[in-house]
Amino acid sequence: MQRARIIYNPTSGREAVKRELPEILQRFEQAGYETSTHATTCEGDAIEAARMAAERKFDLVVAAGGDGTINEVINGIAEKDYRPRVGIIPVGTTNDFARAIHVPRNVKGAVDVILEGHPKALDIGRVNNHYFVNIAGGGKLTELTYEVPSKLKTVLGQLAYYLKGVEMVPSIRPTYVQIEFDGKWFEGEVMVFLVSNTNSIGGLEKLAPDALMDDGMFDLLIIKKVNIPELIRLASLAMKGNHISDPNVIYTTANRIKVHTDEKMQLNIDGEYGGLLPGEFVNLYRHLEFYVPKTFWEEQDSQR
Numbered sequence: 001m002q003r004a005r006i007i008y009n010p011t012s013g014r015e016a017v018k019r020e021l022p023e024i025l026q027r028f029e030q031a032g033y034e035t036s037t038h039a040t041t042c043e044g045d046a047i048e049a050a051r052m053a054a055e056r057k058f059d060l061v062v063a064a065g066g067d068g069t070i071n072e073v074i075n076g077i078a079e080k081d082y083r084p085r086v087g088i089i090p091v092g093t094t095n096d097f098a099r100a101i102h103v104p105r106n107v108k109g110a111v112d113v114i115l116e117g118h119p120k121a122l123d124i125g126r127v128n129n130h131y132f133v134n135i136a137g138g139g140k141l142t143e144l145t146y147e148v149p150s151k152l153k154t155v156l157g158q159l160a161y162y163l164k165g166v167e168m169v170p171s172i173r174p175t176y177v178q179i180e181f182d183g184k185w186f187e188g189e190v191m192v193f194l195v196s197n198t199n200s201i202g203g204l205e206k207l208a209p210d211a212l213m214d215d216g217m218f219d220l221l222i223i224k225k226v227n228i229p230e231l232i233r234l235a236s237l238a239m240k241g242n243h244i245s246d247p248n249v250i251y252t253t254a255n256r257i258k259v260h261t262d263e264k265m266q267l268n269i270d271g272e273y274g275g276l277l278p279g280e281f282v283n284l285y286r287h288l289e290f291y292v293p294k295t296f297w298e299e300q301d302s303q304r
């Protein structure tokens, strides 16, 4: 019998997962999994729970929560020789990773995807000693993702991020960085740089429109120094993916990226604070197996 460990964050998003847990457990048991659960209690708890699940050789680890919970789960297993397959039940606020791999953002649909059973090996990223599935980056704008209080997200959902974003705009300043990507070089002031593994970032599905998740490459997006009205114009272009040909934007792919700055610049990893730069970003080719909808792969393949 296969064994599944469901690691869930009871505080994620609008706190729906607690209510649905009995039904989730029943469906996994009916599908033939011996299933147990772990409710996270604080930051870092899902890392430890996932590490233990790998050590105890669970076949499947399910991350039920937001992008923060998924990030912790992959950090718990990424360095292990034996790595359980990963399922996602997206009950967070933004759920970028679920969007990217087309897992439905409702519990029933997400459980269907896991139980239909199409695991696919996908790339993940590593920066310094942290792992990420979606994105890592730096620049004042990225700090938005961890400055929004959890309670506000529970009440307002995604709107909480937009409100905070508007509030932060006047304080956004450029930072002088040196970026080396696969032997090429950029040096100058930037508003933000993003190292992306998926095309879905901050709820925008076209920010890194060409990102594939099993090609061993990141999409690197750099927004050079611009004034605030210009930044707002670029943000509106990004809604439709039309920002990438703008002269103030560098958009390219790379497997290995080094970012250095003399100023203090925070690193954002999958929406959470990840320490200070410098950082070396490495793409780990098809490192973890995730359950994805069958249609997702047909679509990825058609983009090649």
Ligand SMILES: Nc1ncnc2c1ncn2[C@@H]1O[C@H](COP(=O)(O)OP(=O)(O)OP(=O)(O)O)[C@@H](O)[C@H]1O
Residues within 6 Å of the ligand: 009, 010, 011, 012, 013, 014, 040, 041, 042, 043, 044, 045, 064, 065, 066, 067, 068, 069, 070, 072, 091, 092, 093, 094, 095, 096, 153, 271, 272
């Ligand atoms: N019981 C808990 N109480 C408070 N915080 C927790 C608890 N369990 C986990 N956390 C922390 O909450 C963080 C954010 O949770 P998560 O990403 O699951 O939901 P979210 O913030 O609502 O969604 P999103 O990341 O999509 O915005 C996690 O990275 C973890 O550090």
